[in-house]
Amino acid sequence: MKDITTPASTGLPPRFIDNDGAIDTSRLKAEVSITTIAAKATDLKPVGDEARGLCPLHEENTPSFHVSERKGLFHCFGCDAGGDALELYEKLHHVGFLEACRDLAGGTSGRPKESHDDGREQRKLSLGRAREEWRRAIAIDGTPAETYLLSRHIHHSVPGSIRFGNVPRYWRDDGSAGPRLPAMVAAAQDCDGRVVGIQRTFLDRDGRKARRGEPRLALGRMRGSALRLGPVRHEIMLACAAEDALALRLMLPGASVWSAFGDANLPHVALPPEIRKVTLCGDADAPGRAAVLAATKAYRAQGIEVEDMPPHGGAKDFNEEWLLLHA
Numbered sequence: 001m002k003d004i005t006t007p008a009s010t011g012l013p014p015r016f017i018d019n020d021g022a023i024d025t026s027r028l029k030a031e032v033s034i035t036t037i038a039a040k041a042t043d044l045k046p047v048g049d050e051a052r053g054l055c056p057l058h059e060e061n062t063p064s065f066h067v068s069e070r071k072g073l074f075h076c077f078g079c080d081a082g083g084d085a086l087e088l089y090e091k092l093h094h095v096g097f098l099e100a101c102r103d104l105a106g107g108t109s110g111r112p113k114e115s116h117d118d119g120r121e122q123r124k125l126s127l128g129r130a131r132e133e134w135r136r137a138i139a140i141d142g143t144p145a146e147t148y149l150l151s152r153h154i155h156h157s158v159p160g161s162i163r164f165g166n167v168p169r170y171w172r173d174d175g176s177a178g179p180r181l182p183a184m185v186a187a188a189q190d191c192d193g194r195v196v197g198i199q200r201t202f203l204d205r206d207g208r209k210a211r212r213g214e215p216r217l218a219l220g221r222m223r224g225s226a227l228r229l230g231p232v233r234h235e236i237m238l239a240c241a242a243e244d245a246l247a248l249r250l251m252l253p254g255a256s257v258w259s260a261f262g263d264a265n266l267p268h269v270a271l272p273p274e275i276r277k278v279t280l281c282g283d284a285d286a287p288g289r290a291a292v293l294a295a296t297k298a299y300r301a302q303g304i305e306v307e308d309m310p311p312h313g314g315a316k317d318f319n320e321e322w323l324l325l326h327a
Helices: 025-031 034-039 085-093 097-105 116-136 144-151 242-251 286-301 318-325
Strands: 045-047 050-053 065-068 073-076 082-084 162-168 180-189 195-202 216-220 235-239 257-259 277-281 305-308
Touching (some): 034 050, 085 097, 116 162, 116 180, 144 162, 235 242, 242 277
Antiparallel strands (some): 045 050, 180 195
């Protein structure tokens, strides 16, 4: 099965490119060991025909992370993350689909273990790239990013922490950037308000989410950061996706709404000391509820008051609730 069509001019060995110039992901996944990839990130113990350990994708004390070499799949019953070897590699190393393919195609054990200095240099390089792409990005007015948000009934007064840019999906081994593609670019800010990363939501020229490859990729230091759609106040609202936070901002004018860039980061946002109350606006599904519970525990341990506000009207998330209100 050929999962995602990608040009063959990306440096992959020829055996992983089919006659149509697409990446043969079935062959690639057959040649890598998902257990080996997982074992580089967490200690695994055999349980029947699977392996189990503490999930490397979220904090936990009881092992809920399962890997099946026979099926080539992983699943965490704690955070509900799951998928194949490529998806696990992407999540563990914070890379996109193409970079994961290129890394894994170089050997059957996954990315070579980096030295401390190598890892630090890679993080520094990623941070520099994120900041450079943020500087290059422009206001969304009249761009595909504005069209995309309008399609989700998110209109007028989009904060400057969201921009539009033609940004690379990946960088080659020689440091050169891959093709530049249109994307909504959201700034990831640390506790002090510095931009330490970006989230790229790739779009087509008509403002629809890109259909080839993973449409949403992070760059830089995302863990602990947040997309700020409002100022630092004694009380903020913290949602998962950027679209949810933007919808909440329209639903509740005057509220300071931030986004954690997803369930996994909801419990880990480093909040400025001025913030004394957080209203958690997680999704209504199982991963969203689990993230809210983890975040509630984490922020209360810091002495921060926490309130839970789930979506209403049967909606899965707040952007869906906003869309239902305008149906």
